[in-house]
Amino acid sequence: MTDDELIWRIAGGSGDGIASTSQNFAKALMRSGLHVFTHRHYPSRIRGGHTYTEIRASADPVESRGDGYNFLLTLGDSFARNPSEGAYYGDEEQKPLYENLDELREGGVIVVDEGLVDTSVVEDFDERVEENNWHVYEFDLRSLAREYGREVMRNTAGVGVTCALAGIDREWIVELMTDAMPEKILEPNLEILDEAYEMAMDVEHTHDVSVPEGEHDEEQVLLSGSDAIAYGALDEGCRFIAGYPMTPWTEVFTIMSQNLPEVGGISEQVEDEIAAAALALGASHAGVKAMSGSSGGGFALMSEPLGLAEMTETPVVLVEAMRAGPSTGLPTKPEQGDLEHVLYTSQGDSNRVVFAPSTVSEAYTQTRTAFSLAYEYQIPAIVIYDQKLGGELVNVPASHFDEEPNPDLGSVLTEAELAEAPHDASGKYNRFQHNVEKGISPRSIPGQKDGHFLATGNEHMPAGHISEDPENRVFQMDRRMSRVENIRADLDAAEGSNQTPHGPEEAEYGILTWGSNQGTVFEAIDRLNDDGYSVKALSVSDMMPYPVDEVEAFIESVDEVLVVEMNASAQFRGLTQKELGRYGEQLSSLLKYNGNPFEPAEIVDGFVTTIVENDTLPGTETKFVPAAGD
Amino acid sequence: MSAFSAIGEETEHDQNEFTPGLEPQPTWCPGCGDFGVLKALKGAAAELGLSPDEMLLCTGIGCSGKLNSYFESYGFHTIHGRSLPIARAAKLANPGLTVVAAGGDGDGYGIGGNHFMHSARENHDMTYIVFNNEIFGLTKGQTSPTSPMGHKSKTQPHGSAKQPIRPLSLSLTSGASYIARTAAVNPNQAKEIIVEAIEHDGFSHVDFLTQCPTWNKDARQYVPYIDIQDSDDYDFDTNDRREAADMMAETEDALHEGTVLTGRYYVDGDRPSYGQEKRAIGEMPEEPLAERYFDDDYEWERSYDLFLEKHR
Numbered sequence: 019m020t021d022d023e024l025i026w027r028i029a030g031g032s033g034d035g036i037a038s039t040s041q042n043f044a045k046a047l048m049r050s051g052l053h054v055f056t057h058r059h060y061p062s063r064i065r066g067g068h069t070y071t072e073i074r075a076s077a078d079p080v081e082s083r084g085d086g087y088n089f090l091l092t093l094g095d096s097f098a099r100n101p102s103e104g105a106y107y108g109d110e111e112q113k114p115l116y117e118n119l120d121e122l123r124e125g126g127v128i129v130v131d132e133g134l135v136d137t138s139v140v141e142d143f144d145e146r147v148e149e150n151n152w153h154v155y156e157f158d159l160r161s162l163a164r165e166y167g168r169e170v171m172r173n174t175a176g177v178g179v180t181c182a183l184a185g186i187d188r189e190w191i192v193e194l195m196t197d198a199m200p201e202k203i204l205e206p207n208l209e210i211l212d213e214a215y216e217m218a219m220d221v222e223h224t225h226d227v228s229v230p231e232g233e234h235d236e237e238q239v240l241l242s243g244s245d246a247i248a249y250g251a252l253d254e255g256c257r258f259i260a261g262y263p264m265t266p267w268t269e270v271f272t273i274m275s276q277n278l279p280e281v282g283g284i285s286e287q288v289e290d291e292i293a294a295a296a297l298a299l300g301a302s303h304a305g306v307k308a309m310s311g312s313s314g315g316g317f318a319l320m321s322e323p324l325g326l327a328e329m330t331e332t333p334v335v336l337v338e339a340m341r342a343g344p345s346t347g348l349p350t351k352p353e354q355g356d357l358e359h360v361l362y363t364s365q366g367d368s369n370r371v372v373f374a375p376s377t378v379s380e381a382y383t384q385t386r387t388a389f390s391l392a393y394e395y396q397i398p399a400i401v402i403y404d405q406k407l408g409g410e411l412v413n414v415p416a417s418h419f420d421e422e423p424n425p426d427l428g429s430v431l432t433e434a435e436l437a438e439a440p441h442d443a444s445g446k447y448n449r450f451q452h453n454v455e456k457g458i459s460p461r462s463i464p465g466q467k468d469g470h471f472l473a474t475g476n477e478h479m480p481a482g483h484i485s486e487d488p489e490n491r492v493f494q495m496d497r498r499m500s501r502v503e504n505i506r507a508d509l510d511a512a513e514g515s516n517q518t519p520h521g522p523e524e525a526e527y528g529i530l531t532w533g534s535n536q537g538t539v540f541e542a543i544d545r546l547n548d549d550g551y552s553v554k555a556l557s558v559s560d561m562m563p564y565p566v567d568e569v570e571a572f573i574e575s576v577d578e579v580l581v582v583e584m585n586a587s588a589q590f591r592g593l594t595q596k597e598l599g600r601y602g603e604q605l606s607s608l609l610k611y612n613g614n615p616f617e618p619a620e621i622v623d624g625f626v627t628t629i630v631e632n633d634t635l636p637g638t639e640t641k642f643v644p645a646a647g648d
Numbered sequence: 649m650s651a652f653s654a655i656g657e658e659t660e661h662d663q664n665e666f667t668p669g670l671e672p673q674p675t676w677c678p679g680c681g682d683f684g685v686l687k688a689l690k691g692a693a694a695e696l697g698l699s700p701d702e703m704l705l706c707t708g709i710g711c712s713g714k715l716n717s718y719f720e721s722y723g724f725h726t727i728h729g730r731s732l733p734i735a736r737a738a739k740l741a742n743p744g745l746t747v748v749a750a751g752g753d754g755d756g757y758g759i760g761g762n763h764f765m766h767s768a769r770e771n772h773d774m775t776y777i778v779f780n781n782e783i784f785g786l787t788k789g790q791t792s793p794t795s796p797m798g799h800k801s802k803t804q805p806h807g808s809a810k811q812p813i814r815p816l817s818l819s820l821t822s823g824a825s826y827i828a829r830t831a832a833v834n835p836n837q838a839k840e841i842i843v844e845a846i847e848h849d850g851f852s853h854v855d856f857l858t859q860c861p862t863w864n865k866d867a868r869q870y871v872p873y874i875d876i877q878d879s880d881d882y883d884f885d886t887n888d889r890r891e892a893a894d895m896m897a898e899t900e901d902a903l904h905e906g907t908v909l910t911g912r913y914y915v916d917g918d919r920p921s922y923g924q925e926k927r928a929i930g931e932m933p934e935e936p937l938a939e940r941y942f943d944d945d946y947e948w949e950r951s952y953d954l955f956l957e958k959h960r
Contacts, residue, residue, distance in 0.1 A: 284741070
């Protein structure tokens with residue numbers, strides 16, 4: 019953590035271009051040499067409704083949204099106006115101002131678009147400004163935008179004002195706009211940028227917030243978790259995707275659909291999620307690396323084809339983008355409530371690989387690993403992540419993606435090998451042989467000579483014929499189940515681990531976490547150690563097969579462990595206890611499930627209050643669940 | 649050269665090649681119409697000169713789902729109602745395959761109804777055979793979507809209050825480009841229709857009347873049947889949607905009055921299949937995608953070269 023940072027929050031209405039503006043702004047800051055991390059908050063509405071994006075920029079690497087922010091650009095919600103008093107949406111156009119004041123840091127800057135936002139509607143506004151030493155600048159950005167272009171360009175005006183007030187070189191923005199905008203709209207935008215900049219330079223600056231200076235030692239790219247998953251899939255040779263839109267999975271689906279035709283791949287938007295997963299199975303069965311995915315409710319529909327993939331040993335990768343549930347829950351808000359759903363859904367004993375990447379760069383590498391394991395072991399692999407990781411834009415070294423493609427189909431025989439391979443008396447290839455290395459019985463692909471066999475969701479004999487023979491049943495079950503253990507052995511033998519430790523090697527306490535909380539937890543760990551506590555963290559990514567040895571060693575090395583996750587029922591803690599078979603007395607939980615991701619301070623405070631001081635947490639933002647027996 | 653040597657090879661094949669050895673023997677009940685589908689499909693595959701290695705037969709769940717246990721080819725016995733999405737993706741992945749999907753009336757018109765509608769709409773180049781016996785067989789005789797109104801069963805003890813599905817009309821409305829009805833009791837016509845359906849480039853729907861002597865004793869055994877193409881009483885143009893629609897409506901009404909009409913109803917030979925449409929707009933490669941994975945010389949693209957420029 020650094021004190022020298024700018025956390026810029028742009029707030030407005032959905033449909034006002036908040037996301038695209040902030041994306042460009044983040045990229046400009048990255049190009050200037052800074053590390054950036056963005057956090058998106060948006061309602062389940064298309065036009066209107068309060069939305070904001072936060073960009074944290076620092077000379078040092080940043081892995082979380084940080085605590086609060088120090089620069090608010092409030093644009094007003096141009097779509098929310100409802101003239102009738104007492105209407106459902108009330109005075110929502112003012113929300114971008116009054117909803118965002120609680121987290122604004124002391125000494126922070128507020129830029130108000132007085133064309134739409136009226137500070138007098140906020141109760142005690144002046145008192146709060148004085149109390150918190152805020153610095154308020156009011157400009158009519160709306161009129162400025164209208165004068166030189168269109169109302170929606172007031173984003174640009176806001177960026178111009180920000181540059182002036184935070185000491186950001188305008189040229190970075192100009193360069194980006196020139197790259198990104200067609201000439202027709204570029205010109206008015208540049209005029210607006212300049213006018214706004216000059217306007218803000220002309221007023222007296224009373225604040226002490228500015229953008230830091232930084233330099234990267236290698237070239238960076240700005241990517242979201244969704245981008246990274248899509249690129250990981252493409253680099254691993256995935257050329258088929260089928261899906262049905264659902265927030266937030268749609269992002270991966272969209273990126274794949276836009277890029278697959280360019281590389282000769284196929285994308286299919288189909289009638290429902292059952293079909294989507296079934297299409298992925300069909301393409302994979304026919305010899306193509308394929309994927310599908312969804313979010314909670316859509317993934318529920320996929321449980322049927324998922325089980326079929328397990329039983330027929332058809333490789334497939336599914337991605338599950340979590341949002342808050344149950345049912346349709348909070349459609350645009352993050353939660354980690356689908357872990358158990360993904361681990362155990364579908365009938366019978368589950369038999370799959372589940373990875374939960376923690377960062378944008380892991381989203382890329384673990385998607386690749388998911389594909390290579392799925393195709394080698396002929397098993398479905400699931401990449402589970404939440405809306406936060408999917409949507410956050412972070413700078414990553416470009417070299418991280420400078421990797422060779424891997425289109426290898428895995429355990430598939432050639433026609434020459436098939437001619438020599440064992441066949442059933444019926445004429446079929448013995449596709450599901452009993453005693454094979456690592457439990458992998460090699461596949462044949464429809465169209466290959468001497469390879470025809472029956473894939474069936476019923477229990478089956480080696481050539482695929484349906485059978486209820488008890489002995490065969492046990493052989494087949496044991497072989498299928500053994501693949502998960504063999505995958506664990508492969509992962510353990512591989513260079514590096516999917517689990518990421520942080521903090522001092524010797525520590526009194528531990529924090530165990532998973533998924534997108536990683537960066538936030540690590541930042542909290544640094545602060546705790548700076549404050550004199552002795553804490554370390556382990557962020558776990560392998561959900562199935564579970565990294566039993568690594569987690570056990572971590573728990574054994576500390577006195578007490580706090581498990582941090584974004585759900586109400588402590589699902590990851592439950593998984594850990596199940597897999598390790600003990601430690602119920604050593605694991606307590608810090609949970610958050612109000613629709614917003616953790617901030618580092620919440621983890622710092624939560625840890626100190628509950629673990630160190632044995633006290634109860636104030637408020638309802640986070641919740642503590644004590645260890646068994648406490 | 650194709651990576652799949654079975655595809656397009658011109659060796660002669662006879663019907664016996666599609667029959668497994670001694671095991672497994674069909675477990676359908678004596679007199680079941682499903683035997684007729686199996687026989688017709690074997691005859692059609694042999695007549696078309698297909699090899700067992702270049703066909704993919706996808707089935708659903710139920711008595712009909714056992715079809716590919718008794719038919720030698722690549723097979724995917726899927727889940728109830730889901731044979732179509734699996735089959736159509738396999739065809740997109742490798743257009744060189746001959747893809748046939750099959751299911752029962754519960755499977756195809758009930759639980760899989762949505763997939764039926766959309767597969768027909770998209771006009772995938774494949775054949776879909778629906779075993780229509782107007783009953784759930786394997787779950788022991790419940791009312792199905794094609795059971796007539798008033799049909800009594802353990803789950804509809806007062807007699808069904810629902811109109812039956814009209815499969816031919818539904819298929820036409822949904823967009824299938826080849827639609828026919830045949831019957832197990834009419835083996836020659838059945839084989840000919842399946843040959844035509846497989847040869848047709850687009851979604852071919854064959855509503856196959858299969859009697860169920862065990863659970864649907866009351867139902868007609870579909871005899872005597874009338875072949876509409878052989879009869880002078882029915883004269884219509886199978887290329888004309890409106891005439892086909894009228895004929896379908898007449899057929900569907902007549903079945904419930906005891907008259908069994910079979911034959912070809914609609915053939916649209918001009919409409920490009922979904923794969924062709926997708927290739928034409930650049931959403932699908934010209935060469936079969938699956939072959940690329942067997943081509944050692946193919947240069948695989950990397951995201952680093954293709955997409956990262958826009959993220960810098």
